[in-house]
Amino acid sequence: MQQLIFATNNQHKVAEIRAFLGNGFDIVTLKEAGIDTDIPEPYNTLEENARTKSETIYKMTGTDCFGEDTGLEVYTLNGEPGVKSARYAGDGRDFAANIDKLLHNLEGKTDRSARFRTVISLIINGKEHQFEGICEGQIIGHYRGTAGFGYDPVFVPEGDTRTFAEMSLEEKNKFSHRGKAMKKLISFLLNKIKHPQQ
Ligand code: ITT
Numbered sequence: 244m245q246q247l248i249f250a251t252n253n254q255h256k257v258a259e260i261r262a263f264l265g266n267g268f269d270i271v272t273l274k275e276a277g278i279d280t281d282i283p284e285p286y287n288t289l290e291e292n293a294r295t296k297s298e299t300i301y302k303m304t305g306t307d308c309f310g311e312d313t314g315l316e317v318y319t320l321n322g323e324p325g326v327k328s329a330r331y332a333g334d335g336r337d338f339a340a341n342i343d344k345l346l347h348n349l350e351g352k353t354d355r356s357a358r359f360r361t362v363i364s365l366i367i368n369g370k371e372h373q374f375e376g377i378c379e380g381q382i383i384g385h386y387r388g389t390a391g392f393g394y395d396p397v398f399v400p401e402g403d404t405r406t407f408a409e410m411s412l413e414e415k416n417k418f419s420h421r422g423k424a425m426k427k428l429i430s431f432l433l434n435k436i437k438h439p440q441q
Pocket of ligand 1: 250251252284
């Protein structure tokens with residue numbers, strides 16, 4: 244079975260990805276690998292931050308691993324909060340404070356369209372590969388639902404009327420940015436198992 248360390252400290256992401264992968268892959272969390280580090284996210288792009296996460300853990304362990312960076316990009320706010328999504332309302336990384344700031348900044352705006360974008364950086368046999376997933380949707384004006392994390396209670400994906408916070412992990416994965424990026428990662432890994440030399 245393919246073993247991969249997932250370079251994240253976000254347990255919600257781990258739960259989503261485990262629900263997506265089922266039993267075919269052995270995902271090891273940083274905690275399970277005995278790694279207690281705050282992985283840096285110093286850059287202005289999701290691509291560079293995702294790479295920093297996987298490279299940091301690869302350098303520490305020499306083990307195949309992946310990390311991901313995700314941002315909520317709101318069109319009328321010129322792509323904000325984007326790469327700063329976790330700390331939009333400050334260093335406290337407070338989900339409710341971030342949502343409140345977002346709703347405040349969208350007051351009076353008619354265009355509430357937004358997208359989540361995930362970039363996964365996989366390092367396998369020392370080589371990096373990236374996979375992107377995008378989910379378009381709308382930011383609603385008030386909280387709905389209690390599942391999920393981050394901006395889920397105010398984001399309704401295209402193709403449904405519920406917020407991500409009103410869906411099960413499996414339902415969210417069908418639409419989501421992370422689910423789409425994971426689908427590409429899995430096809431890549433399955434192809435690699437079939438054709439190890441490529
Ligand atoms: P790691 O860097 O340890 O993976 P993190 O929580 O810092 O965890 P990100 O920098 O990728 O992860 O996340 C940025 C923020 O974007 C995150 O804190 C949430 O507020 C939000 N976010 C990311 N994915 C989300 C999702 O699927 N649904 C709702 N909000 C999400």
